[in-house]
Amino acid sequence: MSRSTAAALAVVVVVGLVVGYAALTLLFPAEGAGTVTSTGTSTTTVLQTTSVTVSTSLPEGRWKPDGAIEDNEYAHKLELADGKYFVHWGNDNEYLHMALEGETNGWLSIGFEPTSGMQDADMIFGWAKDGEATVLDLYSQGPTGPHPPDTQLGGTNDILEHGGKEENGRTVVEFKRRLDTRDKYDKAFTRGQTIRIIWAMADVDEFTTKHDIARGSAELTLD
């Protein structure tokens, strides 16, 4: 090996170390957001491509659809209905985790991106009864419904996991879906997006009886 080749190789190795270190620093921020996948490509032809996958504990690791809202389980919280209803949420690159919490023994609901009234809202309905939670993926076809399950319209149920609890007049339902489910009856979300929502609650455990406690609209922003 000639001296110049050796010198060139040494430079390449040093550059490789620096690039690798930079990639690692990027991959391990103080507060990581979910699963970070990054591919660092070297600047020279000699170095190969590095691909590292890192899972942090936020928020996937902490999230449990058990009907209990733990500290730090959700990064965000929105108060509605003068404190009778709260929406909690968090997201990473892939998933949205959400909890609906309200002063009712009936249903809680959230609708994403309606056009007018309830129309075209991608709705999620939930309630808990006898220790069992029901969470439904629905779509509102008109300004006051109807909002059948996506599956009845030829779409898909995109609630990946769910759970909930009814206790002392309070109901909590928790669920997880992809930011982009690829179902035409769901709204596709991107990171950092501000989503217009409608919300409603009622004191009955079935999704064809109207909101008899409260309803309204608001906004929430994803990480």
Ligand code: HEM
């Ligand atoms: C369970 C079946 C439902 C029925 C039968 C129903 C029916 C109606 C009706 C008749 C109205 C007209 C105004 C009024 O009477 O209050 C209305 C308004 C509204 N509903 Fe529903 N609704 C249902 C579920 C939902 C759900 C699940 C949400 C939210 C996710 C929702 C959110 C709203 C909002 C925000 C308005 C006001 C719209 C506006 O004036 O711009 N509704 N609903």
Ligand SMILES: [Ca+2]
């Ligand atoms: Ca939980």
Ligand SMILES: [Ca+2]
């Ligand atoms: Ca769906």
